[in-house]
Structures are given as C-alpha cells and as structure tokens.
Amino acid sequence: MSQSDLLRPNLPEQGSIEHIxxxxxxIPVPEAFAAxxxxxxxxxxxxxxxxxxxxxxxxxxRAKDFHWFQPYHRxxxxxxxxxxxxxxxxxNLSYNxxxxxxxxGRGDKRALVWEGEEGEVREYTYAQLxxxxxxxxxxLTRLGVKKGDRVxxxxxxxxxxxxxxxxxxxxxxxxxxxxxxxxxxxxxxxMVAAGSEFVITADIGQxxxxxLPLKSVVDEAIKLAEEQGQAVRGVLVVRHTxxxxxxxxxxxxxxxxxxxDEREDALPLDSEHPLFILYTSGSTGxxxxxxxxxxxxxxxxxxxxxxxxxxxxxxxxWCTADVGWITxxxxxxxxxxxxxxxxxxxxxxxxxxxxxxxxxxIGRHGITILYxxxxxxxxxxxHGDDTPAExxxxxxxxxxxxxxxxxxxxxxxxxxxxxxxxxxxxxxxWQTETGSIMLTTLPGAHPAEPGTAGVPMxxxxxxxxNREGEEMxxxxxxxxxxxxxxxxxxxxVYGDDERYAKTYxxxxxxVYFAGDGARRSEDGYVTVLGRVDDVLNVSGHRLSTAEVxxxxxxHPQVAEAAVVGKPDEMKGESxxxxxxxxxxxxxxxxxxxxxxxxxxxxxxxxxxxVVAPALPKTRSGKIMRRFLRQIAAGKSIEGDTSTxxxxxVLERLAATPVE
Ligand code: WTA
Numbered sequence: 001m002s003q004s005d006l007l008r009p010n011l012p013e014q015g016s017i018e019h020i021x022x023x024x025x026x027i028p029v030p031e032a033f034a035a036x037x038x039x040x041x042x043x044x045x046x047x048x049x050x051x052x053x054x055x056x057x058x059x060x061x062r063a064k065d066f067h068w069f070q071p072y073h074r075x076x077x078x079x080x081x082x083x084x085x086x087x088x089x090x091x092n093l094s095y096n097x098x099x100x101x102x103x104x105g106r107g108d109k110r111a112l113v114w115e116g117e118e119g120e121v122r123e124y125t126y127a128q129l130x131x132x133x134x135x136x137x138x139x140l141t142r143l144g145v146k147k148g149d150r151v152x153x154x155x156x157x158x159x160x161x162x163x164x165x166x167x168x169x170x171x172x173x174x175x176x177x178x179x180x181x182x183x184x185x186x187x188x189x190x191m192v193a194a195g196s197e198f199v200i201t202a203d204i205g206q207x208x209x210x211x212l213p214l215k216s217v218v219d220e221a222i223k224l225a226e227e228q229g230q231a232v233r234g235v236l237v238v239r240h241t242x243x244x245x246x247x248x249x250x251x252x253x254x255x256x257x258x259x260x261d262e263r264e265d266a267l268p269l270d271s272e273h274p275l276f277i278l279y280t281s282g283s284t285g286x287x288x289x290x291x292x293x294x295x296x297x298x299x300x301x302x303x304x305x306x307x308x309x310x311x312x313x314x315x316x317x318w319c320t321a322d323v324g325w326i327t328x329x330x331x332x333x334x335x336x337x338x339x340x341x342x343x344x345x346x347x348x349x350x351x352x353x354x355x356x357x358x359x360x361x362i363g364r365h366g367i368t369i370l371y372x373x374x375x376x377x378x379x380x381x382x383h384g385d386d387t388p389a390e391x392x393x394x395x396x397x398x399x400x401x402x403x404x405x406x407x408x409x410x411x412x413x414x415x416x417x418x419x420x421x422x423x424x425x426x427x428x429x430w431q432t433e434t435g436s437i438m439l440t441t442l443p444g445a446h447p448a449e450p451g452t453a454g455v456p457m458x459x460x461x462x463x464x465x466n467r468e469g470e471e472m473x474x475x476x477x478x479x480x481x482x483x484x485x486x487x488x489x490x491x492x493v494y495g496d497d498e499r500y501a502k503t504y505x506x507x508x509x510x511v512y513f514a515g516d517g518a519r520r521s522e523d524g525y526v527t528v529l530g531r532v533d534d535v536l537n538v539s540g541h542r543l544s545t546a547e548v549x550x551x552x553x554x555h556p557q558v559a560e561a562a563v564v565g566k567p568d569e570m571k572g573e574s575x576x577x578x579x580x581x582x583x584x585x586x587x588x589x590x591x592x593x594x595x596x597x598x599x600x601x602x603x604x605x606x607x608x609x610v611v612a613p614a615l616p617k618t619r620s621g622k623i624m625r626r627f628l629r630q631i632a633a634g635k636s637i638e639g640d641t642s643t644x645x646x647x648x649v650l651e652r653l654a655a656t657p658v659e
Contacts, residue, residue, distance in 0.1 A: 023521070024408050026447035027415070033397065033424055037444020039307045044445045051458040052484070058459065059085070059487060062299055066091060067100050069268035072295070076485065081505035081512075082492070083485040085296035086271035093275060093298045094137075094170035095266035097337035098130040110342045113316065114159045115361060117206050117348025122159055126340070129163070136160075136167035136255075137264035143198065143234040143253065147172035147267060150196040150277065153323075154178050154187060154218055156205030157347045160238045160255065161323045162333050164200045165276075169294075170266050173198075174274040176289070179324025180205055181541075182601035184217050186287075188224035190279045193289055194494065197231060200255075202238040203245045208349045215245040271295035277494045278326055280432040281544035282503060283515075283534045289494030290326075290432050298338060300436035300488025304457055305335030308426055308440045309369060310398055318344040318362070319371040319400075325541070326432040327402055330488075331371055335436075350376050355383045359391035359418075370418070371400035371428075373540035374410055378570050381413045388417050398443050399425045403540030404572045405528055411450035429453035429528050432542070433504065433514050435488030438462070439526050452527040459486045464520050469508045472519070477529055480518035481511040534625070536563075539571045541603050545625075548606065551599040552579055557587035562615055562623045566608060566632040574607035576632035578653070580615055587611060589659040608632070608658050614649045616641075628653075 034040070039047075051058040056075035063072075063086060072089030101109070107127030114122045124132065145151060151173050155161040161177075168175040176194050178187050191199075199222070205212035215237055222232045237247065238255040247254070272293045279287040305311050309331070317336050321327035336343040344367055350358055358380070362370065380388070399419050401411070406427050415425050424443035427450075430436060439462065441447065441454035448454070456462050461483040464472040472478040489512070492500040507513050517529040531537060534545040545563040552561035560580040565573035581587055589609040597605045616624045624644060630637055631654050641647040 024450040024452070026449045027425075028447045029424060029444055030422060032422075034444045037442070038310050038312065039442050039445055041445040044442055047458050048456070052461055055459055055484065059299065062303055063295070065302070066096050066295075066298065072271055078485050080510060081501050082497075083296075083489060084272050085293075085487045086299075089271040089295060090268040091271060091295050091298070092170065092172075092266040092269050093294055093334065093338075094133060094166045096298060097166060097334060098126060098133060099266060101126045101340040102130050104340075106340055109340065111337060112159055112162060112343055112345060113365060114345045115347070115365070116158075117209070117352055124159060129166075131263070132159075132163045133166040133170060134263035134265070135259040135261075136163050137170040138260070138262040139236065139253075139255075139258040140167055140173065140198070141171060141264055142262070143236065143258065145171065145173050145198050145234070147269075148274070149173045149198060150194040151175050151198045151200060152178060152187065152191050152194070152196045154180065154199065154201045154214055154221075155238065155323070156180055156202055156212065156214065156240065157322055157345055158202065158238065158240055159345065160202070160240075162345070164236075165323065165329070165333055166337075167264075169275060171264060172267050172269045172273055174276050174291075176277040176279065177324050177329070178279070179322060179601075179603070180212060180214065181324070181603040183598055184220035184224055185599045186601055187218065187221035188228065188230075190287065190289075191221065191225045191232070192228045192230045193279070193287075194277055195230065197233045198235070199232065200236045200238070202240040204241040204243040206241065206348065208352045211241065211243065219246065219248075269294050272491070276329065278329065278432055280326075281535055281542050281547055283544060283546065285544065285546040285550040287544075287547070288499070288503070290490045291492050291494045292435050292488070293491050296487030296489070297435050298334070300486065301330045301335040302338040304436040304488075305331060305339055307442055308428055308437045308457065309335070309371060309400060310443050311336055311339050311341045311369065313341065315368045316342050316344050316366055316395075317369045317371070318346070318367045320346070320350070320358075320373070320376065321371075321402070326435070327371075330436055331402075351379070355380065356387045356391060359388045359393060362396060363392040366395040368395050369398045369400070370396060371402060373403040374401055374406040375404065375539040375571055377401065377406070377410045377414050381410055381417075382570070385417050393418060393420065396423050399423045401425065401427045402430075404537045405530060406451065408450040415450075424448060425450075427451075427453045429516075429526070431514055433490040434482075434486070435490065438482065439528070449525055452521075452525050454526065455524055456526075459484065462518075462520070462526055463511070464518055464526075465508055465511070467508075469511075474522040475519055477517055477519045479508060479513055479532065480516045480526070480528065481508055481513045483511050536565045536573050536575060538565075538573050538575060538603070543575070543604055547600060548575060548577065548596060548604050551596045551604065552577060552592060552606075554599065555587065555592060555595050557582050557585040558592070559583070560615060562625060562628055563606070564625055564629045564632050566629075568607075575604070576608045576610075576628075577606040578610050578612045578615060578628055580612050610653065610656050610658050612656060613652050614646070616647075616649045616653070617645050618643050619645050
C-alpha cells in the first residue's frame with residue numbers, strides 16, 4: 001500500500017461499516033459456561049497483564065507444555081521489524097500434535113473425524129493419525145523431499161490434507177497450501193514464487209455433487225510453472241474418488257503406492273525453522289507468501305484454541321474453514337491437535353444436498369463447538385429458522401465467527417437459533433499474517449458485544465492510530481495497529497524482507513499495521529470496521545482488487561480495469577469491475593467473468609461488470625476508486641470531484657448499465 005492509499009479518507013465507506021456502527025448491548029457470559037470455562041475473568045486479567053508487562057516470562061511459562069528436543073536459551077529476540085522466538089530451541093510441531101499425546105497414553109483418543117459430501121465417515125485416533133503421518137513423511141522423504149523444500153498442497157478437505165500438512169512439518173518441509181478454488185495459473189504463480197518442486201494433490205474432489213478435476217488442474221499448473229523455469233520433481237496423488245487421471249511416469253506417484261511400511265520420525269527443528277508459507281492477497285497484484293515458523297506459531301495456535309475456543313477433552317470441535325486458508329491451518333488442523341482434542345472435518349458444500357446439512361452433522365456427530373464464517377451464517381439465516389429447528393443442536397456449547405465483520409443481525413440469529421441463547425458467541429479478529437486470534441471476547445470471561453470483536457488475546461497490544469501515528473480517542477475510527485511482537489506473527493514475506501518491512505511496519509512507523517480500520521471503546525472493546533486498503537473480503541475470502549484487475553487487462557479486448565468492492569448482504573462484499581474496452585471493441589461481460597475464473601479461479605469472478613466509456617482519473621492519471629466505490633454501491637457522488645480530469649465521467653458511468 002502506498003502512502004497515498006493511507007491518506008484516502010475512505011474509512012467510513014468500506015465494507016459493512018454501516019451495519020455495525022451502532023453500539024449493541026452486551027450479552028453476559030452464561031453462568032453455566034463460565035463455571036467450566038478454560039479461562040476465567042481473573043485468569044485473563046492476570047495473564048494479560050503479565051503478557052504485556054513481562055512477555056518473556058509469560059511465554060516462557062506457556063512454552064513449558066510442549067516437547068523440546070533442545071531447550072531455547074532466549075524467549076524473544078526483537079530487532080524491529082524482525083522477531084525470533086524461543087531462540088536456540090529445537091522442537092517439531094508434528095511431534096507436539098501427535099507423538100506427544102500418544103507417548104502420554106492418549107493414543108486411543110479420537111484425533112480426527114471426517115465426513116465426505118456423500119455421507120461416508122472416517123475416524124482416526126491419535127495413534128492411527130500418527131501412523132498415517134509417519135508413513136506419509138517417509139514416502140515424501142523417499143520421493144526426495146528434504147528439510148527446507150517447499151511442498152505445494154492442492155487438496156480437497158479430506159483426512160489426507162491434514163496428514164500431508166503434518167507429514168511436511170514432521171520433516172521440516174514447509175507446506176504451501178493452495179485453496180481448491182484457485183485455478184492452474186494461480187497455483188503456478190505460487191509454485192514459482194515459492195520455488196516448489198513437489199506437489200501433493202488428489203485425483204478428483206467433489207463439491208455440490210460435481211467433480212473437481214484436481215489432478216488435471218495440477219498438470220496444467222506444472223506446465224505453466226515449468227514454462228516459467230520452475231522444475232517439478234514429484235507429485236503425490238491421493239486416490240479419492242478413484243477416477244481416471246493421467247499419471248506421468250517418474251514424476252507422479254499414487255499416495256497408496258508411495259507409502260510402504262516405513263515410518264519417519266519427527267525431525268528436531270530450530271524454533272525459527274520455516275513451518276509454512278501461505279499466499280494471501282495484498283494491495284498489489286502479486287500475492288504475498290506469508291511465512292510462519294515453527295515454535296511461535298505452535299504456541300500461538302495452541303493457546304488461542306484453548307482460551308478463545310475453550311477446547312476440552314469431551315469436545316468435538318468443528319472449524320468449517322478449508323485448509324486452503326489460514327483458519328483451516330490454525331483451527332481446523334493445528335490448534336485442536338496440539339491440544340490433543342478432536343477435530344471434525346467435512347469435505348463438501350454447506351448446503352449439499354440440502355440446507356440442513358450442517359445441522360444434521362452437528363446432531364449426528366454430537367459436535368460441541370462450531371467455528372464458521374459470517375457469510376455462511378447469513379446464508380443459513382436467509383433460509384429461515386425452520387430448517388435448523390428440525391435438528392438436534394443440543395450438543396453445541398460454543399459458537400465462533402471468523403473471517404469478516406459479523407453484522408449484529410446475523411450475530412443474534414446465530415446466538416438465538418443455533419445456540420439457543422445458551423452458547424456464547426465469540427467473534428474472532430485476526431489475519432493470515434497474525435497466525436492466530438488477536439481480538440475476541442473469551443467465552444467464559446467477557447460479555448459479548450454483537451458486531452464487536454472484543455479484547456486483545458494474550459500478548460496483543462492493539463492501538464488505534466490516525467495517519468500521523470497519534471492515538472485516537474475512545475470510539476473514534478482509525479487504523480488498527482499492534483504494538484508488540486507476538487509468537488505467531490509472520491516472520492517475513494517469503495523471499496522479500498523489504499516488502500515485509502515496508503508493508504507491515506513501514507506505513508505507520510514502528511507498529512504492525514495490516515489494512516483494517518477499527519475503533520475502541522472506553523473499556524477496551526475493539527470494533528473492526530473493515531479494510532482500508534484495496535483488499536476485498538468476499539464471503540470471507542481475501543482477494544486483492546489489483547489481482548482481479550490484472551486478470552481483466554490480460555484479456556485482449558480490455559484496455560483498463562478498475563475493481564472495487566460493493567457492500568453485499570450475503571457475501572460481505574461482491575466484486576464490481578469497471579472495464580474500459582480497447583478502441584473499437586465491446587467485450588462480453590460473461591466472457592470476461594469466465595476469463596478471470598480461468599486465470600485466478602472461481603473465487604475471483606466479478607459479480608458485476610460495467611463496460612465503461614471512461615474511468616474517473618486525476619490529471620496525473622490516478623484512478624479515483626473512491627468515486628467508483630460510490631457508483632458501485634449505487635450512492636450519489638460525495639467528495640471533491642474537482643481533482644478529476646473530467647468530472648462528467650462520473651455521470652456517464654453511473655448511467656451505464658451494470659451487467
Ligand atoms: C477480516 C482470516 C472483522 C479483516 C482469519 C482481516 C475480520 C482479514 C474478522 C484477514 C473479524 C477477519 N471481524 N473482520 N472477526 N476476521 N477479518 O488473512 O479485514 O484471510 O484483515 O484471515 O479478514 O483475512 P485472512
């Protein structure tokens with residue numbers, strides 16, 4: 001993001017701000033919940049104070065729960081903006097998530113319960129999951145994957161995705177998971193950027209009963225990556241549906257054949273050994289490879305799952321996020337397993353084959369904690385109260401929300417209809433970059449305020465600043481920044497320390513700032529107001545406007561494109577594209593949608609397209625997106641239009657049909 005973006009006075013226009021601007025009455029913690037909560041109000045206060053006043057003492061105490069092959073000699077080395085945690089220690093996340101529990105005699109406990117879209121169920125105990133992961137790690141080693149090699153994962157939500165992630169972390173090969181909704185071009189870009197020579201995929205996935213041809217998309221991605229000079233040495237293919245796929249001899253191996261009876265032990269890894277890279281959208285067209293490292297991420301994932309999601313021994317925890325996103329990393333996979341608890345995973349669509357699918361699974365499996373996204377909650381809400389009422393939801397004891405601001409209406413529906421007003425609702429704010437939850441109400445410690453995320457997690461020191469870096473008054477909107485380093489923070493943008501420093505610590509001097517606006521109440525509750533940069537949040541999926549724009553301008557009939565978010569009741573934001581055709585051309589909006597979908601993936605498909613006669617530009621040629629956002633939202637134009645080269649463009653644009 002450039003300085004001029006920061007200066008954009010557009011905070012009040014972003015996303016769902018209007019929906020959440022009024023202060024809602026707080027909902028007290030239910031007594032029955034408080035009585036059994038992992039963290040009480042007193043403990044929160046004591047831990048929080050210690051975590052801010054003496055972070056090293058606090059985190060040292062938390063780290064004691066884990067297995068260290070070699071103890072660290074220093075908790076934190078902070079050379080802003082570069083942090084190292086648990087310096088000199090050696091550990092292994094896979095070991096701590098699996099072996100540690102089996103060694104402690106908990107091998108028979110269920111680690112993973114999975115349900116496929118057609119209803120098949122698989123369960124793995126900790127002993128079984130450890131076995132699967134050790135076999136997979138050995139297979140990867142035989143394929144030539146070594147410590148430090150980046151492995152690309154393009155997998156559906158199947159147990160093998162969890163096994164593959166843990167197998168990579170077992171041998172110190174950072175994984176880079178690419179969401180199944182991304183197309184070959186996006187996979188190739190990530191493989192090239194990460195220098196990844198190995199891929200793990202499946203033959204075919206399934207969504208809403210339709211097959212997803214994963215292996216052939218990977219074949220195409222490899223071709224594209226190879227054209228950019230990235231050699232690919234091995235592909236491991238899970239036979240999921242048993243469909244015919246082309247296997248390239250020497251390069252492609254079936255998962256079930258590559259795994260023999262050899263098992264691989266967990267490798268002792270430095271605390272700061274790269275754990276995974278996850279590509280996410282920023283303000284430019286090029287996705288950023290967010291690098292997380294071993295020990296700090298591990299401890300942040302575990303502590304937040306324990307404190308904010310209250311996981312315990314009798315729980316069956318379901319985080320509905322796909323492993324292609326950070327939430328699927330930290331809370332579908334690593335957090336619950338690090339705590340030795342049971343995680344539930346579902347392969348398919350939320351409304352397949354009917355709108356009761358989630359509630360049916362909760363009832364049948366006895367799921368106790370549900371962690372999902374506002375976009376899903378809003379779509380269930382639209383289908384009414386009757387469907388959930390048909391199912392037994394009495395096993396639920398806690399509900400969570402993540403990924404985008406939750407509007408109070410959806411919050412109340414979730415609380416009343418799904419949680420029967422018995423379950424606390426936690427609204428958790430965090431980012432790919434932060435690795436774990438940063439702001440929330442702890443379910444047994446803090447009353448919840450619908451539409452407001454809440455208070456900081458341990459070690460998190462949020463401060464709302466203006467563009468000069470001065471602290472805002474209570475209840476005033478500003479930039480949401482974090483002042484202290486924390487263990488699960490990103491360490492860098494993979495291969496680009498300079499971009500890391502500039503993007504995250506360079507906009508407002510010396511503090512972490514990653515694109516959100518917020519305000520804080522007198523008593524410390526933070527309300528997140530949405531992104532203030534050019535990042536869109538579409539159904540909880542993060543996308544950059546620049547990425548969609550560069551796909552559009554790659555089309556031969558498009559000269560220029562400007563993409564903005566349009567507030568959307570269901571999706572949070574929808575993608576609105578203004579497209580300026582090449583001289584004499586009239587591009588077909590439907591074709592443009594398909595084109596973007598083929599280049600980046602279905603997630604980036606523009607919802608609305610205006611084939612524009614011109615774009616509003618300043619005399620120096622900068623597109624004024626502020627006005628485009630107003631037009632997209634169907635609002636009248638507000639603000640100073642005198643800097644525009646030709647202000648009449650706005651009227652012409654507003655009169656152009658939206659397709
Ligand atoms: C948004 C997802 C409001 C925010 C974990 C952030 C939220 C971006 C919330 C990160 C929330 C996430 N309330 N906004 N509870 N949770 N966001 O990297 O704009 O996919 O910057 O991480 O999602 O998206 P990401």
